[in-house]
Amino acid sequence: MADDILTVEGLKAYYQMNYFGVEREVRAVDDVTMRVMANEIYGIAGESSSGKTSFIKVLAAAIRPPFRIVDGRVTYRFNGKPIDVAHAGEDEIAKIRWKHLSYIMQGSMSVLNPVRRVRSTFEDFAFRPMGLKRDAFWEAVEAHLARLHLEPGVLRAYPHELSGGMRQRVTIALATVCRPEFIIADEPTTALDVVVQKDVLAMIREVQQALGSSVVFVTHDMSVHANITDRLAIVYAGRIVEEAPTRTIFTAARHPYTRHLVASLPRIGDTSPKPSLEGRPPSLAEPPAGCRFHPRCPIAVERCRREVPVLEERPGGHRVACFRADEALPAEKILNVEEPLS
Amino acid sequence: MSAPPLLDVRDVSKVFTMGGVLSRKQIRAVNEVSFALSAETPEIFTIIGESGSGKTTLARMILGSDVPTSGELKFEGRDIAARRGADRLAFMARVQPIFQNPFEAFNPLKRVDRYLASTARRFLNARTEAEMEGPMDEALHHVGLSLKEVKGRFPHELSGGQLQRTAIARALISKPSVIVADEPVSMVDASLRMAIVNLFKRLRDELGVTIIYITHDLATAYYISDRIIIMQKGHVVEMGPARPILDAPQHPYSQLLKRSVLSFDDAGRGLITRSGREEVDTSAEALVKGRLEPAEDGRLVRVG
Ligand SMILES: Nc1ncnc2c1ncn2[C@@H]1O[C@H](COP(=O)(O)OP(=O)(O)OP(=O)(O)O)[C@@H](O)[C@H]1O
Ligand SMILES: Nc1ncnc2c1ncn2[C@@H]1O[C@H](COP(=O)(O)OP(=O)(O)OP(=O)(O)O)[C@@H](O)[C@H]1O
Ligand code: SF4
Ligand SMILES: [Mg+2]
Ligand SMILES: [Mg+2]
Numbered sequence: 001m002a003d004d005i006l007t008v009e010g011l012k013a014y015y016q017m018n019y020f021g022v023e024r025e026v027r028a029v030d031d032v033t034m035r036v037m038a039n040e041i042y043g044i045a046g047e048s049s050s051g052k053t054s055f056i057k058v059l060a061a062a063i064r065p066p067f068r069i070v071d072g073r074v075t076y077r078f079n080g081k082p083i084d085v086a087h088a089g090e091d092e093i094a095k096i097r098w099k100h101l102s103y104i105m106q107g108s109m110s111v112l113n114p115v116r117r118v119r120s121t122f123e124d125f126a127f128r129p130m131g132l133k134r135d136a137f138w139e140a141v142e143a144h145l146a147r148l149h150l151e152p153g154v155l156r157a158y159p160h161e162l163s164g165g166m167r168q169r170v171t172i173a174l175a176t177v178c179r180p181e182f183i184i185a186d187e188p189t190t191a192l193d194v195v196v197q198k199d200v201l202a203m204i205r206e207v208q209q210a211l212g213s214s215v216v217f218v219t220h221d222m223s224v225h226a227n228i229t230d231r232l233a234i235v236y237a238g239r240i241v242e243e244a245p246t247r248t249i250f251t252a253a254r255h256p257y258t259r260h261l262v263a264s265l266p267r268i269g270d271t272s273p274k275p276s277l278e279g280r281p282p283s284l285a286e287p288p289a290g291c292r293f294h295p296r297c298p299i300a301v302e303r304c305r306r307e308v309p310v311l312e313e314r315p316g317g318h319r320v321a322c323f324r325a326d327e328a329l330p331a332e333k334i335l336n337v338e339e340p341l342s
Numbered sequence: 343m344s345a346p347p348l349l350d351v352r353d354v355s356k357v358f359t360m361g362g363v364l365s366r367k368q369i370r371a372v373n374e375v376s377f378a379l380s381a382e383t384p385e386i387f388t389i390i391g392e393s394g395s396g397k398t399t400l401a402r403m404i405l406g407s408d409v410p411t412s413g414e415l416k417f418e419g420r421d422i423a424a425r426r427g428a429d430r431l432a433f434m435a436r437v438q439p440i441f442q443n444p445f446e447a448f449n450p451l452k453r454v455d456r457y458l459a460s461t462a463r464r465f466l467n468a469r470t471e472a473e474m475e476g477p478m479d480e481a482l483h484h485v486g487l488s489l490k491e492v493k494g495r496f497p498h499e500l501s502g503g504q505l506q507r508t509a510i511a512r513a514l515i516s517k518p519s520v521i522v523a524d525e526p527v528s529m530v531d532a533s534l535r536m537a538i539v540n541l542f543k544r545l546r547d548e549l550g551v552t553i554i555y556i557t558h559d560l561a562t563a564y565y566i567s568d569r570i571i572i573m574q575k576g577h578v579v580e581m582g583p584a585r586p587i588l589d590a591p592q593h594p595y596s597q598l599l600k601r602s603v604l605s606f607d608d609a610g611r612g613l614i615t616r617s618g619r620e621e622v623d624t625s626a627e628a629l630v631k632g633r634l635e636p637a638e639d640g641r642l643v644r645v646g
Contacts, residue, residue: 026499041612047534049500153360153361156361156367157361161358163398164525165393165394166393169393191393191525191528191558192558193390193391193393193558193599194560194603194604195392195598195599195617196617197602198602199617201614202617205614222606223605223606226604226606226608226609226610227604228614230612246609247610247611249609249610250609250610264533266536266559266561266562268560268561268588268600270564
């Protein structure tokens with residue numbers, strides 16, 4: 001499609017390790033196909049350790065052994081020129097980093113050099129791509145920091161002299177100051193108070209709209225997805241189980257896992273005990289056969305244990321991977337997943 | 343005479359000096375904060391507030407990892423900063439931390455089970471493998487993991503959520519009476535988040551552990567807290583019983599905080615707007631001049 005800026009096809013990426021002679025394979029990304037269009041914010045949600053970070057490490061071309069791409073393609077089109085970052089060389093990838101593609105990593109210390117002041121990091125990463133005169137550059141940086149409620153003083157600080165949320169905002173500032181076409185953000189607002197979080201999300205949305213750029217936004221926080229994403233993918237155990245316009249996910253989800261997620265959203269003032277999904281998150285080293293959700297699914301049937309449901313296209317840009325997606329699901333089943341039915 | 347409080351924080355302030363010789367700048371990270379936690383009634387004492395308002399700095403002083411510029415912090419009647427040697431070790435076993443970012447809390451080059459084992463060795467005086475592994479496995483089970491799952495793994499091989507649960511397990515090994523949890527649930531999903539805060543409740547109710555819970559999540563704060571303090575720019579702006587305060591906050595910053603919680607009503611419409619933070623007077627000068635005054639429901643609110 002002409003409007004796609006990113007196309008991912010049949011992507012498999014595993015951690016392949018060897019512990020004292022024992023092979024271990026963690027299938028963190030297992031057969032993912034999706035695309036991101038120009039001018040949209042694409043969200044990825046899913047429980048802890050479902051493979052969100054692993055997936056976007058591939059998108060950001062930031063993978064290192066033992067993490068390997070086993071199969072598939074990850075193609076970007078910047079200025080109409082395709083580049084498959086799953087197979088491109090490091091020098092080709094270096095050309096698109098920061099200017100076209102920027103990546104906000106989970107855990108903000110990673111880009112910030114602990115022994116250098118924040119100012120130096122900005123100089124290293126942003127000065128050349130922005131192509132401004134020195135004074136104009138610092139003026140632009142300071143103006144950008146202000147949008148994130150950071151005083152110019154943070155430039156003089158070492159990372160450890162900033163609070164967790166201040167560091168997180170510095171990383172966001174770094175990744176957005178060059179106004180890249182494609183931003184990949186992994187849990188960028190988890191360390192922020194709700195006031196600053198709201199303003200940071202609004203800023204990301206403003207930058208995205210002003211430039212018509214694309215954002216892949218990863219977080220487990222459904223309230224953030226509700227407010228910033230246009231489309232949303234729900235990941236379970238290394239696979240996309242549902243994908244739709246964000247509004248559809250919140251109002252007309254079809255996958256039992258998504259429906260559980262939406263039904264158990266936390267609200268202030270609510271003191272009723274919240275049901276959590278029974279059973280453990282699946283191990284990605286030995287994922288359940290068939291539908292990976294079946295051990296915890298309230299409406300699983302025999303078939304679910306044997307066959308893998310494919311992510312099927314439905315009307316309205318909606319994709320669901322479930323054999324029983326058309327089944328009505330009573331509220332108590334969505335909320336109280338005690339024992340899997342057979 | 344009644345027993346001293348478990349923890350007594352009295353007029354505590356912390357000033358940092360930042361920058362080189364030429365551009366020195368003073369940052370008042372914490373300003374005259376006072377509160378006490380009772381030894382008789384374990385509670386969940388929650389601190390919420392602005393990013394950069396001094397929550398982590400306050401937590402570090404309670405843990406004795408940093409000393410106040412002025413004011414006093416006492417644990418069971420004795421100055422925390424003055425403890426040395428074995429006395430300090432005993433204090434550390436009783437007051438355990440859980441930090442904000444699990445990626446930063448763990449040494450990337452050390453296997454996580456080794457990290458747990460060193461805690462068992464240090465505080466339980468465990469020597470043999472078996473002596474260490476029993477308490478480690480027990481602590482891991484409290485958080486929904488097992489020793490088998492984490493054994494031999496490096497921090498980067500675990501997800502953020504798994505790491506954070508491991509960090510909580512580590513804090514439980516020495517059977518502490520206070521846990522200082524600095525944003526313990528920021529990195530985990532809603533379901534795990536509930537499991538962890540329910541675990542805190544259980545620790546309070548069954549083991550009598552007092553939890554100092556630092557968070558940005560108003561929903562879980564409401565759900566589990568007994569008392570709450572709200573901070574802005576190093577100052578306490580409102581403090582008292584948690585539910586009345588979160589139901590009807592009185593200080594303008596507390597009100598802004600509650601207003602800014604994201605809602606689901608307009609899900610997917612892309613309507614996010616700014617918080618309007620600028621309209622609420624947030625100048626540091628105004629806060630310094632104000633003082634905490636008693637108000638309804640036994641709360642204190644900063645006025646003036
Ligand atoms: N370097 C690594 N080596 C081995 N396994 C890894 C490595 N990094 C991650 N994993 C495993 O891959 C799985 C997916 O982890 P990932 O970090 O992608 O999850 P996530 O969805 O981002 O979780 P969270 O919400 O907690 O950040 C987990 O089981 C994790 O233990
Ligand atoms: N070692 C240090 N040297 C200088 N300044 C510091 C140091 N540690 C913290 N600060 C400053 O003290 C203030 C309070 O920081 P703190 O980490 O306590 O905030 P916080 O409330 O925990 O914020 P967050 O919610 O973002 O974690 C910040 O302005 C920070 O820059
Ligand atoms: S009904 Fe079957 S296919 Fe659908 S989610 Fe449940 S287990 Fe998976
Ligand atoms: Mg992650
Ligand atoms: Mg902090």
